Amino acid sequence: MLVRPRRNRRSPGVRALVREAELSPEHLVLPLFVQEGNATATPIASMPGQARLTIDLLVEKAREALSLGVPAVEVFPLVPEAQKDARGSESANASGLVPRAVRALKQALPELVVITDVALDPYSSDGHDGVVVDGRVDNDQSLPILAAMAVAQARAGADVVAPSDMMDGRVGAVRHALDEAGFTDVLVCSYCTKYASAFYGPFRDALESAPRAGDKKTYQMDPANVRECAREVALDEAEGADWLMVKPGLPYADVIRFVRDASSLPVAVYHVSGEYAMLKAAAERGFIDYERCLIESLTCLRRAGADIIFTYGALDAARILRAQR
Ligand code: PBG
Numbered sequence: 001m002l003v004r005p006r007r008n009r010r011s012p013g014v015r016a017l018v019r020e021a022e023l024s025p026e027h028l029v030l031p032l033f034v035q036e037g038n039a040t041a042t043p044i045a046s047m048p049g050q051a052r053l054t055i056d057l058l059v060e061k062a063r064e065a066l067s068l069g070v071p072a073v074e075v076f077p078l079v080p081e082a083q084k085d086a087r088g089s090e091s092a093n094a095s096g097l098v099p100r101a102v103r104a105l106k107q108a109l110p111e112l113v114v115i116t117d118v119a120l121d122p123y124s125s126d127g128h129d130g131v132v133v134d135g136r137v138d139n140d141q142s143l144p145i146l147a148a149m150a151v152a153q154a155r156a157g158a159d160v161v162a163p164s165d166m167m168d169g170r171v172g173a174v175r176h177a178l179d180e181a182g183f184t185d186v187l188v189c190s191y192c193t194k195y196a197s198a199f200y201g202p203f204r205d206a207l208e209s210a211p212r213a214g215d216k217k218t219y220q221m222d223p224a225n226v227r228e229c230a231r232e233v234a235l236d237e238a239e240g241a242d243w244l245m246v247k248p249g250l251p252y253a254d255v256i257r258f259v260r261d262a263s264s265l266p267v268a269v270y271h272v273s274g275e276y277a278m279l280k281a282a283a284e285r286g287f288i289d290y291e292r293c294l295i296e297s298l299t300c301l302r303r304a305g306a307d308i309i310f311t312y313g314a315l316d317a318a319r320i321l322r323a324q325r
Contacts, residue, residue, distance in 0.1 A: 021303035023295065025069035025318035028108065029115060029268075029310040033080040033206050034058050034101045038080050045275055046202035048280040050312050052078050054103050059108045062323055068318035072113035074162065074310060075101050079122045087131055091149040097189055101157035104254035106157035109202040115189065116153040118146050119165035119176060127204075127211040142167045147177035154183040162245070164191040166219040172239035172256035189268060191242035193229045193255055196220035199248045199274030206273070223251075226258055233262045241265065243308065244259035253304040260305030269301050276312040291320050 007016050009232050030197050033052040035042065041051040053061060061089070077097045084088040088097055098116055105114050116212045119129040120142065126132040130142030142165065150161040161178070163170045171190045178186050196217045204210040221228060236244055242262055247270035283290035295311045301309050310315065 001100040019228070021060040021299055023299045023302050025321060026071055027302065027307065027309055028070045028298075028314040028317060029072040029074055029113075029270075029316035030061075030065045030070055030307060031074045031076060031270075031310055031312060032058055032061060033076050033078060034097060036080065036097060042081065044202065044206045046205045047312060048277075048284065049316075050276075051204070052167050052206060055097075058101055059104050062105055062109055062112055065219070065315060065318075066109060066112055068315055068322065070314050070318050071111075072115055072160075074115040074117060074209060075105075075107070076117055076203075077101070077122050081208075084123055084125040087124055087145060088120035088256065091145065092152050093119060094152050094155060095239075096152070099152055099233040102153060102156040102158050113159045114157065114159040115162050116150075116158040118150045118161050118163040118170075120145065120149075121165075121209045121211075122207050127209055128211070128214075129194070129216065130167050134324070135213075139167045139169070139219075145168055146170050147173045148241060150174040151181045151183070153176050154178055154181065154186045155183055160187040160243075161190050162189040162191060164189065164247075165305040166193060166194050166216075166221075168235075169239070171236050171241050175240040188240060189243040190239075191247055191270075192232050192236045192241065192244040193252075193259060194220050194247045195223050195252065197223065197248050197272070197274070199251070199272045202273035202277045206239045228253055229255060229258050230262055233259055237263060238263065238291075242267050245310075246279075246306070249275055249301050249306075249311075253300065256301065256304040256306050266307045267305055268310060269304075269306040271297065271301060271309055271311040271313070273312065279313070293317065295320055 035052040037054040040054045043051045102114050121129045128137050132139040153161050243266045245268040249269045249271035279293050282288045
């Protein structure tokens with residue numbers, strides 16, 4: 001036999017030399033859930049190992065991330081029911097939970113990259129990402145609200161705002177509003193190809209943010225589609241996005257590759273709550289090894305073309321990768 005692929009697998013050293021995709025903590029973003037109060041961590045039942053944190057504990061968790069080499073966090077709020085309304089007004093409150101959390105994070109950890117989510121669902125009494133008017137999610141009425149929310153987050157010190165709402169034109173609306181307010185250096189990470197996925201279930205438990213009626217299929221993408229991504233990529237590029245995100249992760253590896261090949265912008269992927277929960281649940285039952293399956297999942301996302309990976313397993317992965325060195 002002249003050709004023996006196994007020669008390139010014969011030892012750890014040879015395998016290291018020919019390895020294609022690399023995973024390290026600096027590619028990871030840790031999503032965090034923030035709640036009102038003090039010194040309280042409320043575990044999320046469907047996401048073992050994750051909790052909603054009050055701002056003081058949020059800062060400590062972010063400090064841990066940095067010390068493990070994870071450079072960034074994204075912040076999601078649990079908004080008290082009494083503050084929710086049809087237009088999600090609380091989202092633009094400069095002293096709301098997210099702006100306070102962002103200020104605390106940047107004050108304690110100036111080098112931390114702080115990312116904020118731009119969408120109405122945690123703030124809306126309808127649980128939708130845009131404003132519901134006459135039973136429909138109204139695209140154009142949502143845009144100024146989303147833009148005001150992004151500006152409030154930037155004013156608090158967010159480095160990156162991440163519109164996850166999937167309204168048409170929102171990247172441009174957010175970019176214009178940021179620039180007008182003087183935040184030309186704040187990045188926009190567009191959730192560019194975000195699918196109407198059942199894998200977001202545990203996240204909606206964590207934030208009590210599930211839609212009160214209907215589903216998100218009139219704005220989030222159909223899981224059956226990939227060609228359609230070309231339009232979303234072209235629009236987001238034209239509207240000034242700095243990063244393009246694919247979401248969810250592993251079941252959409254072909255979408256990551258598609259977006260990677262369609263654009264020269266950095267590509268992020270969100271390894272979402274349901275994907276994390278599946279790993280945890282199967283491991284709890286002894287069916288799989290959590291640590292090895294986590295590292296494999298994240299490595300596969302890098303191989304598929306992701307530059308940046310948002311994952312609830314960021315700290316676990318960073319610890320595992322360090323121990324392997
Ligand atoms: C809100 C938002 C969602 C997620 C991130 N931002 C939920 C949704 O769109 O319903 C999901 C993240 C996850 O499942 O980990 N627009």
